[in-house]
Structure formats: structure tokens, C-alpha cells
Amino acid sequence: MFYGPGGAYAMFSGKDASRALAKLSFDPKEINGNLEGLCDSELETLLDWECKFMVKYAKVGQLVPCDPPRHGNGETGEAETTSVQQLH
Numbered sequence: 001m002f003y004g005p006g007g008a009y010a011m012f013s014g015k016d017a018s019r020a021l022a023k024l025s026f027d028p029k030e031i032n033g034n035l036e037g038l039c040d041s042e043l044e045t046l047l048d049w050e051c052k053f054m055v056k057y058a059k060v061g062q063l064v065p066c067d068p069p070r071h072g073n074g075e076t077g078e079a080e081t082t083s084v085q086q087l088h
Helices: 018-023 040-056
Strands: 061-065 082-086
Touching: 018 040
Parallel strands: none
Antiparallel strands: 061 082
16 A cells, blocks of 8 residues: 555665665655665664564565676666565
8 A cells, every 4th residue: 555556655665765764765866775874873763664664564575686787798787786576
């Protein structure tokens, strides 16, 4: 309901939103897994979110690193750094 299409938190679905959760931010630029520069209270907030999610939701997938796409000339292009791997 909240995380599905059209839901209030749909922007977080299938993404590593650690930074946004730690900063309590809905800014799309903050929806990533970069924890660099977060202060102690933000890291504590992130741990609180993790605990809430572990209690409330069953784990159905995990984020895994993606290989960047290769172009015909062997160069790598820009790509998402993570993808969702479904467990069930």
C-alpha cells in the first residue's frame, strides 16, 4: 500500500534508500546507499529504521551490485549500482 505504485513511499521501493532514511528525506537525490558524511544521530536513525522494517516486513529480496553495461567498444556506460534480487 505505502510502497507500491502510487503509494506515499513508492520512491523508495527497489532502491537502497539508506541515506534518505537516515536523513528523514524525501529528496530523490538522497535515495542512495551512500552513508559518507552522515553524523552519529543520522546513523542511529538509520539503525532505528532497519529495526522497524525487520519487525514489520518479511524479507523478500536484496540489493546486489550490478555490472555496468558494456558497449560495443568495450567501454562501460553509466548504470545503476544496485538491482533488486527477489528471494522468493
